[in-house]
Amino acid sequence: MKDSLPQIIEAGVQAAISDLYGADGAAQTITLQATRKEFEGEFTVVTFPLTRVAKKKPDEIANDLGEYLKEKVDEVADFNVIKGFLNLVIQDNYWKEFLLSSAVADDFGKASANGETVVVEFSSPNTNKPLHLGHVRNILLGWSASQLLEMAGYDVKKVQIINDRGIAICKSMLAWQLFGDGATPESTGKKSDHFVGDFYVLFEQKFQEEYKLWQQSEEAQAIFGKSAKEGLSAEAFFKSYSKKYFNDYSKLGEQAREMLLRWEANDPEVRALWEKMNNWVYAGFEETYAALGVTFDKLYYESNTYVLGKDMVDKGLEMDVFHTREDGSVYADLTDAKLSEKTLMRADGTSIYITQDLGTARLRYDDFGAKRMLYTVADEQNHHFATLFELLKRLEEPYADGLYHLSYGMVDLPSGRMKSREGTVVDADDLMKEVIHEARLVSQERAATEGLSQEDQDAIIRQIGLAALKFHIIKVGPQKRMTFDPKESVDMQGQTGPYVQNAYVRTRAVWRKADETGASADLDLAKDYTDLAPAERELVHQLYGFPELVKTAAESYDPSLIAMFCYELAKNLHKFWHDHSILSAETPAAIAFRLQLCKAVGNTLQSGMNLLGIQVPERM
Structure with a gap:
């Protein structure tokens, strides 16, 4: 080599x-x-x-x-x-040879298969609400990490675990049962996951109504009088008492818990309702994933995996890395790893969430033989994954050293943090509609797609809008918490997806013009070009670093590196375009070389943006 x-x-x-x-x-x-x-x-x-x-x-x-x-x-x-x-x-000759022999290749930057499999988990939503802005960041990071790993030579398996059981799911089900009056997504004309999510919000509204009435009761005032600290207002006390009320006093809470118990007991009526409403949500998810251009190789469901992990607990007890308390519960003492003592099995023999994760990790290894697994989950779960990975190491699982938590910062709105149960989220579908609408307005102002069919115009506008959305999110390093401003995200100038797309479009336009004028891009002719201009050297040098950058971004699971590379490459192309003639260059060799340079830059921009899940249009 x-x-x-x-x-x-x-x-x-x-x-x-x-x-x-x-x-x-x-x-x-x-x-x-x-x-x-x-x-x-x-x-x-x-x-x-x-x-x-x-x-x-x-x-x-x-x-x-x-x-x-x-x-x-x-x-x-x-x-x-x-x-x-x-x-x-x-030497100029080195850059010229590199460009004409390597950078112009369609597979430039792609590494050979290394025989290693990586499982990448991302999205993993709950089935009580539609996908929202927070999910969008998760999905874009997980998808881009998958694309990067594939480009770096790995066999990637994209998976998600769908959280389709639990009290939150029962809240949506109960609200539909009590207040839905038999409505369906079809009868209301609503997208099916939004339909179910509305009932989750409705449950919270009804619960708050019930809670406010209860706060005026003698029972509530007596509790406040006995429990409240001196100087604490009734408003502050009851705000913090909400969870206790739900569990011990609320009629709606009691009904939701009863529904969960009936689900766990395989009650046919509850299970039938659960399947119906979950299927509505799955259909809605699929529409959103398709719109984002995302697919998965395998889906796992919490309703199937929540019983997993008990064998792992038994293994840990046999290895003496897990221990039994006097009440019969099982735990691991992780204090020597600067983590807390962790319960793995309750005294009644039931498992908890981390027990399920132990079993799911083993199931994925059995399914794919992957010794590397990537979990794309917000940084609120940092401690959970540190604990999970330490437990798997102590169990001496063969994949334990290849586990990685792609931890990312939460997404806020200018008005503050989003809350699903209060309905203060930005739905992924609504967000996509907004950026596509903004792209349409900009396109109409520029009249850039005139002469194309309406179908072609709509496709280009969609690509531009989604590029604005995706690039705006991915260009921020995963570990950084970010505030998402919808207006800023659809800015079509500067450090944006459409700016990069426009650079690619220029490379395609000059090749179309070359075909029309008969300008030659012959490789042998291009080799005769001498004395590269500084702007040409800069572009070729940037291209030279692309394969190594792909490796670095893949190993660090950081697609923001690719986003900024694409932006810098696009910026230098725009500058080169402004300062140098291509089809009117001084010699046929210069024309041929610059056409090949445009081809290589265009191909690399297309590859880089594809790693981010962004399509580049031929015109815009």
């Missing part, structure tokens, strides 16, 4: 250290980085760590190394020294 430029430069520096200073160059740590934009060059060697072996000042070392590399390493054309930093200028 041909060495990369960093490898070539590092080997050259090591040889120089040996030849110039009589030291073992291979024993030295060579620090190589990208040259800062204000200086000439592509790669910079940091010379400060070499002062001990060279016994010279950094500037002197940099000049020594620069002269040596320029003479001995064919790829180095020139150098300059800035305060001990050696900036290396790479």
